[in-house]
Amino acid sequence: MSNPRRFEELDFRETPLGDLILRRRLMTTLDNLEVYEVILGDAFLMSSLFTTVEIALAELGLAAVEAGDAADAAEAAGLDVVVGGLGLGYTARAALDHPRLRSLRVVEYLAPVIGWHEGGLVPLGRGLTDDPRCTFIHSDFFAAALDGFDPREPDLKYHAVLLDIDHSPANLLHENHGRFYSEDGLRRMSEQLHPGGVFALWSDDPPEGSFLEILGEVFATCTSHVVTFHNPHQDRDAASTVYVATKSRSPR
Numbered sequence: 001m002s003n004p005r006r007f008e009e010l011d012f013r014e015t016p017l018g019d020l021i022l023r024r025r026l027m028t029t030l031d032n033l034e035v036y037e038v039i040l041g042d043a044f045l046m047s048s049l050f051t052t053v054e055i056a057l058a059e060l061g062l063a064a065v066e067a068g069d070a071a072d073a074a075e076a077a078g079l080d081v082v083v084g085g086l087g088l089g090y091t092a093r094a095a096l097d098h099p100r101l102r103s104l105r106v107v108e109y110l111a112p113v114i115g116w117h118e119g120g121l122v123p124l125g126r127g128l129t130d131d132p133r134c135t136f137i138h139s140d141f142f143a144a145a146l147d148g149f150d151p152r153e154p155d156l157k158y159h160a161v162l163l164d165i166d167h168s169p170a171n172l173l174h175e176n177h178g179r180f181y182s183e184d185g186l187r188r189m190s191e192q193l194h195p196g197g198v199f200a201l202w203s204d205d206p207p208e209g210s211f212l213e214i215l216g217e218v219f220a221t222c223t224s225h226v227v228t229f230h231n232p233h234q235d236r237d238a239a240s241t242v243y244v245a246t247k248s249r250s251p252r
Contacts, residue, residue: 053240060225065198068196080158085107162201181214194247222243
């Protein structure tokens, strides 16, 4: 019997942000664990080996909705949520696992990433595409954050927006994203949230005081959560940050 290949390139695409690669490999040091990895240009974007923080993004964000005023708006009908950035689907999956999730819109700029899920090329793909609550929207999240996430329902309000695209508010995949992280950009995005709605953001950097100050200008409350996870490559713990900000119930 032939041994499975340790590395397999599943897809390669040229994109406006650089070459996009999806690959699968077997981690021989972890009992041949099958790992999926995404690379964009020179940046290693994500790995199915490290999903703790992506899942925590959804869990912390939606827990804040439940604890806040937006829960009142969703009590009867359920939660309407936006995820910015599809990736390997772990944030979307965690959002769908929330017991009161009514609808999920996943905004993804790179069409091949959506294709990976629709074609069952990544492990979570079929589970997302087969869930009638989940809709993929091929769009630029940062433009949609200003003009409406779902072009079919531009006036719809959401209980939470969960963002996992850039490495951090200071380490961007594209310089055009910078405007979003300003007070004006965040305020315009917040107009799509219900009163008491939540904006949550993944960052690969430690908490940044300057960004928390900007969040504090827009939202009624904001906090940063340091989420740790084990890195088996280096046999040590690593950490990322999840910011959680809650919109005021009344106009500011």
